[in-house]
Amino acid sequence: MKKLDFSDVLIEPGISLKPLTRGMVNITPNDYVPIIIANMVTTGTFDAAEIASKRKFITFLSKEYSIEEYVFNLIGIDKEYVGVTTGVRKKDVNKTLEILQTYPDMGYVNIDIANVGANIDGMINAISNIRKKYKGKIVAGNVATVKMAEILESAGADIIKIGIGSGAACLTRTEVGVGVPQLSAIMDIRAAVKIPIISDGGCVTAGDVCKAIAAGANYVMLGGMFASCKEFSEDGDYVDFFGLGSEKMYNNYVPTDKEYRPVEGRTLKVPVKNTMDSVMNQLEGALRSVCTYVGVDNINDLHDKATFIEVNHQVNRSLEQYE
Secondary structure: OOOOOHHHEEEOOOOOOOOOOHHHOEOOOOOOOOEEEOOOOOOOOHHHHHHHHOOOOEEEOOOOOOHHHHHHHOOOOOHHHEEEEEOOOHHHHHHHHHHHHHOOOOOEEEEEOOOHHHHHHHHHHHHHHHHOOOOOEEEEEEEOOHHHHHHHHHHOOOEEEEOOOOOOOEOHHHHOOOOOOHHHHHHHHHHHOOOOEEEEOOOOOHHHHHHHHHHOOOEEEEOHHHOOEHHHOOOOOEEEEEOOOEHHHHHHHOOOOOOOOOOOEOEEEEEOOEOHHHHHHHHHHHHHHHHHHHOOOEHHHHHHHOOEEEOOOOOOOOOHHHO
16 A cells, blocks of 8 residues: 655645634644654753743653753743653663652653664563653654554553654665655554554644644654754754764764664754744644634644645745745
């Protein structure tokens, strides 16, 4: 069966049963904007969490922070819009449990490994051990197939994160040849599990975010779309943006001589051209607008009413040279 990505489809316009404007659309029915700033070293920062939480956007913090950094920097941030990120190793889980002792009101614990299928027992054990001490939402991922999603659901995850090789800074698809087109991965898994899902990676534009939610994602995680924001720049001109499988990540955070690991992530210098507020404004506007085009006044209804049409050409690029 052919699998589809965001660039392969458009959302078909629908008809509303009543007049609709963007101002009438509720995009926070669950008291949060369904956008998560990714737990990459560049974007999953305390500064990002402080800015985003004020607008009910969610941030998953980088797992490279120390316990002391978590404890100090989380003071004053509204915790329900923040997730602590962990791996599945014993030391990672113990570190997370220690953070949760200080901040039991964290909104999410994000158990994040690149290849769940290679360490499913580790993932299941991490979910179990964190659940014993934590009552909030446990996120588990990343996966891209129904079988793996069902395993995580059965293991007790509250939310599943979907996306293999789809991120802007990821090279897994070219260097390893592995992945599933993101739109189909969302749709297949949404139809198979009962718990919420996060679409992680693959979004280039705000329209892709709309497509992800229309396809069935309950949240959309974004890294690359925030990579040009000045809040992540050290010099004010460029942002150092690198994937979790990049050479920079390996050298700076997980150096080892035990094995050769292929570089599966990009290391980029992205020119600063946005602020977090400008990106969040565009995303909020797009989510409201797509609901009016489909004919719903609540974003929770978008998936049920949206219809996709497969296309060969979706954008008129004739004047892009003048931008």
